[in-house]
Structures are given as C-alpha cells and as structure tokens.
Amino acid sequence: MPKIVDRDKYRQELLMKSFDLFAQKGYSSITMRQLAQEIGVSTGTLYHYFPSKEALFLQLSAELERQNVMNFLAEAGNPPTLKERIESLFQFVAKHEDHIGKQTLLWIEFNQHQDWSNSGIKEKLQELDEQTISELAKYMQITDRAIVDFVFNLLYGLILRRLFGEETISYSQQGALVGKMLAHHLGEDT
Amino acid sequence: MPKIVDRDKYRQELLMKSFDLFAQKGYSSITMRQLAQEIGVSTGTLYHYFPSKEALFLQLSAELERQNVMNFLAEAGNPPTLKERIESLFQFVAKHEDHIGKQTLLWIEFNQHQDWSNSGIKEKLQELDEQTISELAKYMQITDRAIVDFVFNLLYGLILRRLFGEETISYSQQGALVGKMLAHHLGEDT
Amino acid sequence: MPKIVDRDKYRQELLMKSFDLFAQKGYSSITMRQLAQEIGVSTGTLYHYFPSKEALFLQLSAELERQNVMNFLAEAGNPPTLKERIESLFQFVAKHEDHIGKQTLLWIEFNQHQDWSNSGIKEKLQELDEQTISELAKYMQITDRAIVDFVFNLLYGLILRRLFGEETISYSQQGALVGKMLAHHLGEDT
Amino acid sequence: MPKIVDRDKYRQELLMKSFDLFAQKGYSSITMRQLAQEIGVSTGTLYHYFPSKEALFLQLSAELERQNVMNFLAEAGNPPTLKERIESLFQFVAKHEDHIGKQTLLWIEFNQHQDWSNSGIKEKLQELDEQTISELAKYMQITDRAIVDFVFNLLYGLILRRLFGEETISYSQQGALVGKMLAHHLGEDT
DNA sequence: AATGAATGAGAGTTCATTCAT
DNA sequence: CATGAATGAACTCTCATTCAT
Numbered sequence: 001m002p003k004i005v006d007r008d009k010y011r012q013e014l015l016m017k018s019f020d021l022f023a024q025k026g027y028s029s030i031t032m033r034q035l036a037q038e039i040g041v042s043t044g045t046l047y048h049y050f051p052s053k054e055a056l057f058l059q060l061s062a063e064l065e066r067q068n069v070m071n072f073l074a075e076a077g078n079p080p081t082l083k084e085r086i087e088s089l090f091q092f093v094a095k096h097e098d099h100i101g102k103q104t105l106l107w108i109e110f111n112q113h114q115d116w117s118n119s120g121i122k123e124k125l126q127e128l129d130e131q132t133i134s135e136l137a138k139y140m141q142i143t144d145r146a147i148v149d150f151v152f153n154l155l156y157g158l159i160l161r162r163l164f165g166e167e168t169i170s171y172s173q174q175g176a177l178v179g180k181m182l183a184h185h186l187g188e189d190t
Numbered sequence: 191m192p193k194i195v196d197r198d199k200y201r202q203e204l205l206m207k208s209f210d211l212f213a214q215k216g217y218s219s220i221t222m223r224q225l226a227q228e229i230g231v232s233t234g235t236l237y238h239y240f241p242s243k244e245a246l247f248l249q250l251s252a253e254l255e256r257q258n259v260m261n262f263l264a265e266a267g268n269p270p271t272l273k274e275r276i277e278s279l280f281q282f283v284a285k286h287e288d289h290i291g292k293q294t295l296l297w298i299e300f301n302q303h304q305d306w307s308n309s310g311i312k313e314k315l316q317e318l319d320e321q322t323i324s325e326l327a328k329y330m331q332i333t334d335r336a337i338v339d340f341v342f343n344l345l346y347g348l349i350l351r352r353l354f355g356e357e358t359i360s361y362s363q364q365g366a367l368v369g370k371m372l373a374h375h376l377g378e379d380t
Numbered sequence: 381m382p383k384i385v386d387r388d389k390y391r392q393e394l395l396m397k398s399f400d401l402f403a404q405k406g407y408s409s410i411t412m413r414q415l416a417q418e419i420g421v422s423t424g425t426l427y428h429y430f431p432s433k434e435a436l437f438l439q440l441s442a443e444l445e446r447q448n449v450m451n452f453l454a455e456a457g458n459p460p461t462l463k464e465r466i467e468s469l470f471q472f473v474a475k476h477e478d479h480i481g482k483q484t485l486l487w488i489e490f491n492q493h494q495d496w497s498n499s500g501i502k503e504k505l506q507e508l509d510e511q512t513i514s515e516l517a518k519y520m521q522i523t524d525r526a527i528v529d530f531v532f533n534l535l536y537g538l539i540l541r542r543l544f545g546e547e548t549i550s551y552s553q554q555g556a557l558v559g560k561m562l563a564h565h566l567g568e569d570t
Numbered sequence: 571m572p573k574i575v576d577r578d579k580y581r582q583e584l585l586m587k588s589f590d591l592f593a594q595k596g597y598s599s600i601t602m603r604q605l606a607q608e609i610g611v612s613t614g615t616l617y618h619y620f621p622s623k624e625a626l627f628l629q630l631s632a633e634l635e636r637q638n639v640m641n642f643l644a645e646a647g648n649p650p651t652l653k654e655r656i657e658s659l660f661q662f663v664a665k666h667e668d669h670i671g672k673q674t675l676l677w678i679e680f681n682q683h684q685d686w687s688n689s690g691i692k693e694k695l696q697e698l699d700e701q702t703i704s705e706l707a708k709y710m711q712i713t714d715r716a717i718v719d720f721v722f723n724l725l726y727g728l729i730l731r732r733l734f735g736e737e738t739i740s741y742s743q744q745g746a747l748v749g750k751m752l753a754h755h756l757g758e759d760t
Numbered sequence: 761a762a763t764g765a766a767t768g769a770g771a772g773t774t775c776a777t778t779c780a781t
Numbered sequence: 782c783a784t785g786a787a788t789g790a791a792c793t794c795t796c797a798t799t800c801a802t
Binding site: 026028029105108109111112122123126129130146147149150152153154155156157158160161163164165166169173174177178180181182184185 | 216218295298299301302303312313315316319320336337339340342343344345346347348350351353354355356359363364367368370371372374375
Binding site: 031032033043044047052053 | 791792793794795796
C-alpha cells in the first residue's frame with residue numbers, strides 16, 4: 001500500500017495493464033473484479049481512478065489510438081513511391097497484427113454498445129478514428145478521399161477477416177495488390 | 191414423419207421472428223425473456239426448440255447467410271463483364287445495407303464470444319462464411335483466391351466502417367473503383 | 381418449487397412476510413437478499429414479483445395503511461360522545477402500538493428518502509395518509525379541519541416519542557386529556 | 571492546555587460546517603468523503619477529530635440541541651400567561667421551521683439506526699431530548715408532566731406532519747388552540 | 761497533524777436456465 | 782407440448798475506514 005506519487009502516471013499504468021484483459025475477453029465479458037484482480041489492485045482502487053467501466057474503456061481506447069499512430073510513424077520510414085508506402089502500412093499492421101487486431105476488436109465492441117447511442121461517446125470515438133486515418137493519409141500522400149477510403153476499407157476488412165479465422169489471407173499479398181493497382185490507377189489518371 | 195416437418199417449420203418460424211430483435215439489440219443485449227415475449231411464446235417453449243441461446247443464435251446465423259446468397263443470386267442478374275458483376279454485388283449490399291449491416295454485426299459479436307473458443311462453433315461459423323464467399327466468387331467468375339479476398343476484404347471493411355458512422359463512403363463509388371482496377375489488373379495480367 | 385396458482389395472492393403473501401423485516405430494520409438497512417432469505421425465496425423471485433425494492437416498499441405501505449383503517453373501524457365500536465370516540469382511537473393505537481409504531485417508522489423513512497423527491501412517490505404516500513385521516517375524522521365526527529389536525533398531531537407526536545424511548549408517556553392519559561379538552565372547547569363554541 | 575482548547579475549538583468548527591450537509595441529505599445519504607470535501611479537509615482529518623461517522627453525528631446532535639434551547643430562551647421573552655408562552659414556543663418553531671425540521675429529521679434517522687441498539691447511543695440521545703424538554707417546561711412554568719408531554723407531543727407531531735407535506739397545518743393556529751385549551755383546562759382544575 | 765490512496769465487503773439488480781405443473 | 786415461476790451466481794458500483802507517507 002504505497003502512496004502513489006503521480007496520479008496521472010499511475011492511471012496510465014492501470015490503463016496499459018488493463019489492455020490485455022480487455023483485448024482478450026472483450027469489453028462486456030471482462031468484469032471490473034477480474035480486471036482489478038489481474039492488475040493487482042482492489043475494485044475500489046479502480047473506481048478511485050476511473051468513474052466507471054465505460055470511462056476506463058474510453059480512456060484506454062484513446063490512449064491506444066494515440067500510441068498506434070505514433071509507433072507507425074516512427075517505424076515506417078519514408079519510401080519514395082506510393083506502392084511502397086502502402087506496403088509499408090500493410091507490413092506494419094502485419095507485424096503488430098496481434099496488438100492491432102485486439103484494438104480493432106475493442107473498437108468494434110465499443111461501437112456496438114447501444115447504451116452509448118445518445119451519450120456522444122460514439123462521436124468521440126469516430127472522431128478519434130478519423131484523425132488516425134487522416135494522419136495516415138497524409139503520410140501516404142494520398143489526397144483523394146475515395147482512394148483513402150479504398151485503402152482503409154481493404155485494410156479493415158482484412159484485419160477483421162483474419163481476426164475471425166481466415167488466416168490464409170496475407171497482408172503482404174493484399175498490400176502488394178492494392179499498391180500495384182493504385183499505382184496503375186493513379187498513373188493513368190494523371 | 192410429418193411431425194418432424196412441422197417441428198422444423200415451427201423452429202424456422204421462431205427463428206425468423208427472432209431476427210429483428212437480435213438485429214436491433216445485438217446478441218448479448220437481448221435476453222431470452224425479451225425474445226420469448228416479443229415472439230409471443232414462453233421461455234420454456236424457446237428452450238423446447240433450441241437447447242440454448244447460443245444454439246438459437248447459431249441456427250439463425252446459418253439461416254440468414256443462406257437467404258442472403260439466395261436473394262442475391264435472384265436479384266443480381268448476370269452481366270457480361272467482371273466490372274459489372276462486382277458493381278452488382280456492391281449495389282446489392284447497398285440496397286440491403288440495413289439488413290446486411292445488422293447481420294454483419296451479429297456475425298462479429300458471435301465471433302467475439304470467447305466462451306465458444308473451444309466448442310467448434312467458430313469453426314462452423316467460419317465455414318458458413320467461406321461457403322458464402324465461394325458461391326459469390328463463382329458467380330463473379332473469379333478464380334484467383336487473392337483477388338476474391340481482395341474484393342471481400344474491401345466489401346467487409348466498407349460495411350464495417352459505414353456501420354460505425356462513416357456514412358460518407360459510398361458503395362457505388364467504391365464498387366466502381368474496385369471494378370475498374372480489377373479490370374485493368376486482370377486485363378494486363380492476361 | 382411448487383407452481384404458484386394466484387400471482388396476486390402470492391404477491392400479497394410476500395408483502396406481508398416482508399413487513400416484519402422492514403419494520404425491524406428500516407427500509408434502507410434491510411437488503412433484498414436478507415428479505416428473500418428470511419421469506420424463504422430467492423432474490424430472483426422477489427424481483428419476479430416486484431420490479432424494485434422501492435416498488436415493493438410502496439406496495440407494502442399501501443397495503444398496511446389499508447389494513448389499519450379496516451381494523452380500526454372493525455374494532456372501534458361507535459360510542460356516543462366525542463370524548464369516547466377519541467379515547468377509542470387512542471386505545472386502538474395503544475393496543476396495536478407495536479404494529480402501528482413500526483408502520484409509522486416506515487412511513488417516516490419513506491418520506492425521508494430524497495431520491496424519490498421528483499418521482500411522485502411521496503405525493504402518493506401523502507395522499508394515502510390524507511385518506512386515512514379523513515376516514516378517521518369521519519368516524520369521530522369532527523368536521524373542523526384544525527381540530528382534526530390537532531388530534532392527529534398529538535397522536536403522531538405521541539407515537540413518535542414513545543417509539544424512541546419515552547415510554548413513560550401513556551396513550552390513555554393523553555387520550556383522556558385531549559378528549560376532555562376538546563369536549564370543553566367544542567362545548568363552548570357551540 | 572491551550573492545545574486542548576484549540577483542538578476542541580476546531581472540532582466545533584468542523585461540526586458546524588457539517589450541519590448543512592447532514593441536514594440536506596440526511597445521515598445515511600451523506601458520505602464521509604462528501605463531508606470532508608465540502609468542509610474542505612481530507613477524510614483523514616475528519617477521522618483524526620472524530621472516531622467514526624456515528625460519533626461525529628452524535629456530537630453534532632448534542633451541539634444543535636444545545637444551541638436550539640439557547641436561541642429560544644434568548645428570543646422568547648417572558649410573557650406573563652401560559653397561553654402566551656406556549657404561543658411563543660410555537661412561534662419560535664414556526665420561525666425556524668426549516669432548521670428545526672431538519673434537526674428533527676436527523677434525530678429521527680439517528681433513532682432508526684438499529685446498529686446502535688446496544689451501544690447506549692440511543693440512551694444518550696434520549697437524555698439529550700429530555701433535557702431540552704425539561705428546560706422548556708421550566709420556561710413555560712408547567713409542572714404537570716402529562717401536560718408537558720401533551721404540548722410536546724402536539725408540537726412534534728405538527729413538525730413531523732408539516733415536514734412531510736401537510737403544509738396547510740399552521741403553527742400559530744395549533745399553538746393558539748393548545749394555549750386556549752390548556753388555559754381552560756388548568757383554570758378549571760385549580 | 762494532515763493527507764488521500766487503498767481496501768473489500770456488500771448493496772441492488774439481471775438473466776440463462778430448469779422444472780413442476 | 783407449453784408454461785412461467787423460481788433460481789442464484791455474477792454484475793457494476795459504493796463507502797466507512799485504515800494507514801503509509
């Protein structure tokens with residue numbers, strides 16, 4: 001029972017410790033008791049730092065999204081061609097598939113919870129997602145919104161299907177495919 | 191013998207009546223009591239026809255998947271070019287977006303339930319999905335598995351993102367895009 | 381686990397069985413679990429018959445109030461003079477002090493719960509109380525509202541103070557006192 | 571020695587600052603945290619000055635009772651007739667109805683707490699009440715205990731009923747009534 | 761002396777499932 | 782076959798109190 005020095009830092013710590021459990025079991029399956037037990041604190045402590053399960057989850061989501069973009073930009077390098085940059089994105093997802101897959105699951109479950117329909121929470125989350133995508137679009141230097149959506153639809157669908165067992169689909173293959181097609185497509189248009 | 195037919199027919203009826211509720215609230219939010227009440231039977235009756243909530247849900251999923259393919263093949267016609275066939279698929283999804291979206295959500299929620307990790311249920315569901323896709327692939331006359339996956343990744347991602355608020359992305363636009371690209375891509379390769 | 385024949389009858393039964401516990405411990409001290417255990421059912425059953433602890437309590441209050449008036453009118457007889465009728469009332473309260481005291485406590489606690497400030501519950505309860513008083517006023521043949529209030533203020537105060545330990549105050553003495561005074565007072569006015 | 575004075579003085583201060591919150595929410599609804607926050611200290615500090623919530627509350631009650639009598643005697647003047655003195659008492663209560671009502675509520679809630687049945691706390695509280703009444707009896711120069719009780723039963727009942735919504739009953743009317751009756755009654759007896 | 765983080769038992773409530781009728 | 786009353790474990794969240802700092 002040591003006294004905590006930095007409240008916000010400790011909150012962060014709790015957040016990160018709770019990620020694995022949320023990811024493994026999903027938002028509604030995990031209970032606050034399990035969460036507390038696994039983290040090694042009491043439920044009371046959890047509620048001392050977060051007003052509710054929902055709030056804890058929301059903060060976690062925001063934090064994860066933030067880290068993701070950061071990590072990608074740090075790892076991705078800056079290849080000259082669009083094809084390479086797209087492949088770089090797909091490679092990044094492939095490399096961190098486990099982590100990103102879990103996040104995607106959380107994001108989906110978040111969106112499903114209909115109790116939150118009127119609370120403005122979904123809007124926050126959506127905004128978060130838009131931000132991420134627009135930052136990545138900037139990185140890839142694609143300005144046409146339809147193309148951006150094309151790439152991310154493909155990517156999300158791929159993540160989703162692999163998540164649920166279609167493990168024969170490969171990131172590198174699909175990445176190469178879309179890279180090549182886009183190069184043609186854009187090349188012709190210009 | 192006729193008894194069995196009646197029994198199965200009634201089961202079907204219960205199934206279809208339960209779809210709306212499942213679609214509206216999601217698997218875990220709906221309770222067996224609500225389900226029974228809405229359908230107009232007792233919980234006991236529900237359990238008489240289905241061994242568990244899970245089983246009821248699984249049967250519902252299978253039924254929906256079956257109907258979906260059927261409807262599509264009936265509506266789609268048989269256009270001569272690949273581009274048109276793909277656009278036909280995207281149009282079909284656009285037209286029945288509400289229905290298909292809800293199904294997708296159920297499918298996702300189903301997959302998330304970790305209690306079912308070891309029960310072979312997920313495998314069944316996956317198989318169901320594979321069947322659907324392979325039938326649609328046959329319709330589109332695509333044989334290359336990577337291309338099939340490409341199209342369906344895009345489609346699933348699109349459905350998913352529209353589901354969660356990105357309503358500015360359009361089915362027809364993305365369908366046209368992938369149709370055009372694929373035509374180029376395959377045209378060049380052959 | 382026998383099947384219950386008459387839902388409403390059984391609800392009544394549960395209500396009456398719960399009275400003692402509520403009375404002994406007060407509304408907020410008693411838990412639904414204790415209540416269920418003592419009655420000999422599960423918490424689930426309690427919630428099967430009553431939507432909430434609050435609703436259970438409200439129904440109990442209404443039922444008690446109803447029974448009280450009924451019992452009093454049955455026991456009280458119909459003496460010719462006001463003094464005797466008042467004394468009859470005080471005697472009734474004295475005789476059933478335990479029961480009425482407990483009820484009063486519940487009534488008080490009910491009124492205290494500020495969560496219910498805006499729910500119209502207090503109004504219902506107040507109305508219940510007014511009804512009781514006006515019926516008793518009719519019995520005593522007092523029409524002047526101020527006098528009615530006088531008698532009931534005295535009576536409530538007496539119940540309250542005895543409840544909390546002042547057991548030296550006597551119902552018969554105070555009843556006789558108010559009876560005598562009122563006789564004088566009203567005799568002079570007429 | 572001066573330390574002790576300071577300590578007690580601070581305790582007093584905390585006590586008075588806590589009154590409003592207790593009065594607003596009632597004993598069991600208010601939490602020690604809220605109390606501390608509102609007062610502007612930590613929960614630790616609260617527990618440094620009072621061994622428990624219960625003890626804090628008991629001390630508060632004693633203090634309030636003390637102040638009440640003091641204020642009344644200061645405000646009441648010393649009219650010559652019993653009728654006037656009684657009316658003076660009722661007027662005092664009417665004037666401070668809000669404050670006294672809240673106190674009464676606290677006193678009631680206190681008495682209800684059954685955990686304290688064996689702790690001698692109720693006895694202390696009762697004693698407190700007796701003291702108050704006997705001091706007020708002395709002021710009114712009534713020696714007959716039955717009459718004293720009569721007046722205070724009426725008064726408590728009145729406070730109670732007004733507290734719970736019967737706001738049509740008036741202090742001055744009921745005070746005048748009891749004053750007049752008592753004057754007759756005692757006049758005749760002597 | 762003063763702080764506030766930490767505790768954990770216990771609150772009201774829900775719900776898939778069972779089984780007497 | 783059909784019913785719905787009954788179960789009880791498990792849920793989120795609260796709060797008086799303790800104690801390291």
